[in-house]
Amino acid sequence: MRKYVFSQDHKVIGIQYGITALCFLLFGFTLMIMMRWQLAYPGQPIPLIGQWLGDANAPGGIMLPEFYNQLGAMHGTIMVFLGVVPLAVGAFGNYIVPLQIGAPDMAFPKLNMMSYWSYFLGGVTMLSSFFVPGGAANSGWTSYAPLATIATTGQTFWLFGMIFLITSSLLGSVNFIVTIVQLRAKGLTFMRLPFFVWAQLVTSFLLLLAFPPLEAAGVLQLMDRLAGTSFFLPSGLVIAGQPLHVSGGGSPILWQHLFWFLAHPEVYVLILPAMGIVAEIIANNTRKPLWGYKSMVYSTIFLGFMSFIVWAHHMFMTGMGTVISAFFQTTTMIISIPSVIILTALLLSLYGGSIRFTTPMLFATAFLPMFGIGGLTGLPLGLAPSDIHLHDTYYVIGHFHYVVAPGTLFALFAGIYYWFPKVTGRRMNDVLGKIHFYGSFVFINGIFMPMFIEGLAGVSRRLYDGGQQYAHAQGVLHWNVFMSISAFCLFFFQLFFIINFFWSMKKGKKVTSDNPWDATTLEWDTPTPPPHGNFIKPLEVFRGPYEYSVPGKSKDFLPQTEPEKV
Amino acid sequence: MQVPYTVNTRSDTGLYNAKLGIWLFLSSEVMLFGALFSSYILLRVGADTWPHGYEHLNIPLGTVNTAVLITSSVTMVMAWASLMMKDFAKYRRYLGTTILLALVFLVIKGFEYAAKFEHGLYPSTSTYFAIYFTLTGLHGLHVIGGIIVNAYFWGPGSKMWKTDPDRFTHRIEIAGLYWHFVDIVWIFLFPTLYLL
Numbered sequence: 213m214r215k216y217v218f219s220q221d222h223k224v225i226g227i228q229y230g231i232t233a234l235c236f237l238l239f240g241f242t243l244m245i246m247m248r249w250q251l252a253y254p255g256q257p258i259p260l261i262g263q264w265l266g267d268a269n270a271p272g273g274i275m276l277p278e279f280y281n282q283l284g285a286m287h288g289t290i291m292v293f294l295g296v297v298p299l300a301v302g303a304f305g306n307y308i309v310p311l312q313i314g315a316p317d318m319a320f321p322k323l324n325m326m327s328y329w330s331y332f333l334g335g336v337t338m339l340s341s342f343f344v345p346g347g348a349a350n351s352g353w354t355s356y357a358p359l360a361t362i363a364t365t366g367q368t369f370w371l372f373g374m375i376f377l378i379t380s381s382l383l384g385s386v387n388f389i390v391t392i393v394q395l396r397a398k399g400l401t402f403m404r405l406p407f408f409v410w411a412q413l414v415t416s417f418l419l420l421l422a423f424p425p426l427e428a429a430g431v432l433q434l435m436d437r438l439a440g441t442s443f444f445l446p447s448g449l450v451i452a453g454q455p456l457h458v459s460g461g462g463s464p465i466l467w468q469h470l471f472w473f474l475a476h477p478e479v480y481v482l483i484l485p486a487m488g489i490v491a492e493i494i495a496n497n498t499r500k501p502l503w504g505y506k507s508m509v510y511s512t513i514f515l516g517f518m519s520f521i522v523w524a525h526h527m528f529m530t531g532m533g534t535v536i537s538a539f540f541q542t543t544t545m546i547i548s549i550p551s552v553i554i555l556t557a558l559l560l561s562l563y564g565g566s567i568r569f570t571t572p573m574l575f576a577t578a579f580l581p582m583f584g585i586g587g588l589t590g591l592p593l594g595l596a597p598s599d600i601h602l603h604d605t606y607y608v609i610g611h612f613h614y615v616v617a618p619g620t621l622f623a624l625f626a627g628i629y630y631w632f633p634k635v636t637g638r639r640m641n642d643v644l645g646k647i648h649f650y651g652s653f654v655f656i657n658g659i660f661m662p663m664f665i666e667g668l669a670g671v672s673r674r675l676y677d678g679g680q681q682y683a684h685a686q687g688v689l690h691w692n693v694f695m696s697i698s699a700f701c702l703f704f705f706q707l708f709f710i711i712n713f714f715w716s717m718k719k720g721k722k723v724t725s726d727n728p729w730d731a732t733t734l735e736w737d738t739p740t741p742p743p744h745g746n747f748i749k750p751l752e753v754f755r756g757p758y759e760y761s762v763p764g765k766s767k768d769f770l771p772q773t774e775p776e777k778v
Numbered sequence: 779m780q781v782p783y784t785v786n787t788r789s790d791t792g793l794y795n796a797k798l799g800i801w802l803f804l805s806s807e808v809m810l811f812g813a814l815f816s817s818y819i820l821l822r823v824g825a826d827t828w829p830h831g832y833e834h835l836n837i838p839l840g841t842v843n844t845a846v847l848i849t850s851s852v853t854m855v856m857a858w859a860s861l862m863m864k865d866f867a868k869y870r871r872y873l874g875t876t877i878l879l880a881l882v883f884l885v886i887k888g889f890e891y892a893a894k895f896e897h898g899l900y901p902s903t904s905t906y907f908a909i910y911f912t913l914t915g916l917h918g919l920h921v922i923g924g925i926i927v928n929a930y931f932w933g934p935g936s937k938m939w940k941t942d943p944d945r946f947t948h949r950i951e952i953a954g955l956y957w958h959f960v961d962i963v964w965i966f967l968f969p970t971l972y973l974l
Binding site for chain 2: 315316317318319320321382385386387389390393394395420421422423424425427428429431432435439440441442443458459461462463466469470473745746747750
């Protein structure tokens with residue numbers, strides 16, 4: 213019980229985070245599959261699962277608009293807060309960071325355990341909200357007031373769930389920062405840290421400082437819902453012809469400010485660990501040092517600072533004035549620079565390498581153009597004049613999904629394939645891995661690329677029937693079927709991953725050494741899988757993280773623990 | 779291998795783990811209350827009318843409470859100092875006083891709340907009262923949290939003094955830092971809500 217369930221070992225907690233987050237990712241994906249069916253074939257009963265959804269949601273298997281809204285809100289919430297962040301930070305951060313810095317465990321093992329269980333409770337709260345009257349939260353993942361204030365009970369569950377999740381990430385981020393600052397092995401200076409550790413450090417600062425304002429906002433919205441206050445309710449609100457009896461005087465825009473103050477740094481919480489994983493894998497598989505390691509580190513730090521002053525570019529449509537818009541446009545353009553530096557450095561790292569196209573490397577290489585598309589399509593959204601046209605269209609959906617889905621998620625898959633041998637002692641199957649990769653790569657683009665076309669044509673992202681009623685959408689509507697079929701195929705190709713994951717755990721090819729990829733960083737210096745306490749003896753670090761193909765050496769990699777010969 | 783620097787400081791950072799941890803936690807708390815204070819400013823600037831705090835709130839009671847909290851911060855430091863001087867009995871007395879003062883604060887706050895409710899003033903009355911109850915309520919929860927932590931270190935948690943006195947002294951320092959933060963929040967809340 214203490215060993216596997218209420219464990220305080222960072223590796224067990226990392227695995228707990230990983231498994232839970234992968235389940236949530238699959239669940240969130242399933243919600244989206246149902247939505248995609250509705251968008252492509254509105255008014256037709258959902259095959260297979262439609263009959264199980266209940267009459268309140270989908271009578272006769274045909275989805276109701278209210279249910280569609282629940283799915284939309286919960287897809288976003290689950291994917292971001294319960295899927296990607298816990299996988300990127302909770303799982304990879306927990307498992308890999310202490311190993312990469314040569315630490316025996318996280319600095320506060322008990323807090324670490326509490327962080328996981330708080331996350332778990334948050335997840336349970338979110339899931340249970342599907343069963344309350346009126347169903348789950350249905351005001352979008354952003355929970356904009358006043359819509360969310362007057363929404364059904366599910367929204368209260370959403371707020372309580374968020375408070376659990378915020379507590380979890382607070383405990384986690386304190387733990388990560390202390391661990392990285394305090395528990396580095398002897399000789400492991402900051403500029404010798406693997407880039408992944410740097411990415412996690414900056415990510416932790418973002419979580420630590422950006423989440424509390426959302427907690428404040430959550431408390432205020434709870435007060436609005438439960439104590440009858442009007443923090444986010446303006447005076448003179450009329451609902452269904454009836455004036456709302458509240459004191460009024462609140463500000464709906466205030467919610468948006470507080471929400472996006474979190475949610476913009478959150479974007480970098482999603483992407484930085486992914487960049488970290490990609491950097492590790494690229495250096496290892498090109499057998500070259502990362503190009504411009506230092507500029508990548510400084511860019512990451514700068515990115516962290518800047519991400520706190522760009523939030524209102526999500527709010528160009530709120531009428532906050534041209535001066536403020538101009539300020540946030542400028543900061544938004546500035547923040548694109550460090551991202552471009554990191555991406556360019558990763559791209560240039562490929563140049564002249566003898567690349568091993570292993571499964572993790574395929575995912576990591578695909579990350580580069582995918583994140584590139586996601587980033588570049590963001591520029592028109594960061595400028596108010598073009599944003600006014602594109603706001604709330606499928607273009608926005610396409611843009612941020614390119615960053616998070618084929619961007620971050622591909623990097624996370626790469627990480628799973630890459631570190632799987634360390635965790636289990638067995639490799640994942642390469643053939644299944646490659647099928648998973650090529651299938652996912654083709655069909656994920658099949659989903660998101662047409663979204664740009666629909667978005668530029670002005671199709672709103674919130675239409676329950678995919679835009680059937682709208683004259684201006686008619687010319688691009690046929691893409692809906694194309695996108696949905698791509699989504700179903702994408703789902704099919706994930707089965708290869710799931711099978712591979714479980715099969716390799718039991719039957720995968722055993723690794724013969726503790727360092728199967730011939731890597732340089734410290735996590736490969738442990739026994740496989742690492743025991744409690746990680747390292748057999750305290751170690752000392754003598755060199756930077758990526759000393760591959762150093763001229764004049766007998767092997768093409770020098771682990772960080774290899775002493776300099778005098 | 780054990781987790782290092784739980785008691786000793788790391789030479790290049792000059793910190794032990796928990797000390798860095800509590801400062802990070804407090805920075806996050808600053809962001810929490812910072813967001814709430816910002817909301818207060820935004821709501822007040824946007825409001826047509828906004829009452830002055832002194833028209834509705836009891837300033838003498840608020841002043842007494844401020845003094846109570848500041849005194850409790852002083853006794854908290856004395857508790858830690860007593861441990862540094864290896865005087866455990868004195869430590870118990872000072873920490874006990876801190877806990878009692880915190881309880882006094884809550885009792886006075888309770889009277890203030892009761893008086894408001896008697897006059898029919900609730901969070902739903904106006905945005906001013908909404909923010910008053912939210913901010914002081916959240917601060918009150920922090921006070922309760924502090925009482926729980928301090929009571930633990932006064933009672934069952936103090937066994938560690940026998941087994942690991944250095945680490946126990948660190949724990950009191952950490953609890954003290956948190957307690958000062960709770961105090962400082964009130965020092966901002968009092969003028970903002972009562973005087974302005």
